[in-house]
Amino acid sequence: MFLFDHWYIAGLRRDVTDKPRRVLILGRPVLVYRAPDGAVVALEDRCPHRDVPLSMGSVQGDGSIQCLYHGMRFDRAGACVFIPEETRVLTGAQVRSYPVVEKCEWVWIFMGDPARADAALIPDYPWFSKPGFKSRTGHLHVKCNYKLIVDNLLNMAHLPFVHPRTIGSEGVVKDAKMSVERRGLGVRLARRMYDIEPPPTYKQAGGFEGNVNRWQTIDFMAPSCFEFDTGVIDAMHDIPDPSNPVELPGDAKVLSRHTMHGVAPETEESSNYYVGFSYDPALMSEATADFVFDSVYKTFLEDVEILEAQQMNMALLPNAPRIHIKSDAAGMQAMRIIEELEKAQAASA
Ligand code: FES
Ligand SMILES: [Fe+2]
The missing domain is CATH 2.102.10.10 (Rieske [2Fe-2S] iron-sulphur domain)
Structure with missing residues (x-):
């Protein structure tokens, strides 16, 4: 549907x-x-x-x-x-x-x-129209239902297992502080990880040698768009608070980005997936932006393999029961919103 x-x-x-x-x-x-x-x-x-x-x-x-x-x-x-x-x-x-x-x-x-x-x-991505900011954008075709992509983007527990070569590291799951909040027809998943080893992409792009504090604030907007505010800062400094922006101390080492993800369902078993990120060229060089985007793209190709395998099994065993774990909270909240919208649409038909 x-x-x-x-x-x-x-x-x-x-x-x-x-x-x-x-x-x-x-x-x-x-x-x-x-x-x-x-x-x-x-x-x-x-x-x-x-x-x-x-x-x-x-x-x-x-x-x-x-x-x-x-x-x-x-x-x-x-x-x-x-x-x-x-x-x-x-x-x-x-x-x-x-x-x-x-x-x-x-x-x-x-x-x-x-x-x-x-x-x-229409979902708003203010970072993409900020004066002076630049962006990188791309597209992927995925042979799976759009809901699997929504579920994927709202459960970060897969990072150390699917993306150990890019954005995954053990600390992403261990001791992560997580909150899930329903916001109208959206969900905000906020994750904070303190004093963890930086994942490979951040090590390479940002030159982090010691541990970092890492944040992921993910806003899901039903039915299938996302804005990600993610980054790492050296473990000596606090994670910046977007609701209270302050000048970072000059010695703080930080690497952050705003990423959009938008999924356009194609058929019940395929989707067009759009991804992009915007950055301040004063804070990130062209070469780093290319490297980061390349990593984002490669990272999602790793997800595609999982998503398409999931879809195949779901087609074979459509009514098989599923179990849920703590990290599914945001994804399940998103599915509830989608279900509410589906019911409202069916009722008005
Ligand atoms: S003009 Fe379009 S099919 Fe004949
Ligand atoms: Fe992923």
Whole structure:
């Protein structure tokens, strides 16, 4: 089951060009392209004449899309505006159009009733629009249901086992102080680890030699977006408090980043996963940013292996019971929110 009245990522802005792109979102084929005037257009990717994907066609000078098969054209609102060899236009020859908004690095699409598309509800990633800040962004296709990715991103107990070569170390689990708080249609998972050995990525990128204090503040926004505020600081200094920002002492050694994760369910068994992080170039060099992003990407590739194996087992044994442990608290809270939304959607159908 998918949640329709929500904004999802349809693609990275830089990938949306005048070349039509087909994306599957919530099981629906969607065509996304950029009209010559720069506006992004999203239409159902199916010609109402004979079902050919409109993404096989071409964008015209007026921003309409021409079907590859018999040349019918549809404007950006999906209305048929031209039929070759005919002077009339069929009334009712209409393709569904979807509301789209470009925000930060991504194109967001609303898959529900357009009347309910409130752009103010698109997840906000203020760090990506901060003046002077730079970012790195990427995309991965994962053959699993989006809920498995949500569960993965809210349970850090997997870090030492799945990511020992990058962001995992024993201290991430041992003695971590953890709090889970429901915030409207979201969950905040806050984890604090004191005086632990830095994981390999931080050692390499930040040159930490001694122990560190490490923080992970993870905000889940239903149904499938996240903001991560994570970092390490040398163990001689306290973890910075984002609600009370103070100038760090000059001798403090710190490495932090704000990462976004957004999952667009593709089918019940596959998802498009978007990841990016923003950084202050005054505090992080280009080379370090490249190294950190590369590590984030490699780290998630390790997760993909697990997620796809999980999905395979769940398809084979769909009703097998599961057990839960303490570190599942945030993920289970997120699943409760998703379930509430699913029930509300079913009740209003
Ligand atoms: S299938 Fe598109 S014009 Fe015929
Ligand atoms: Fe992971």
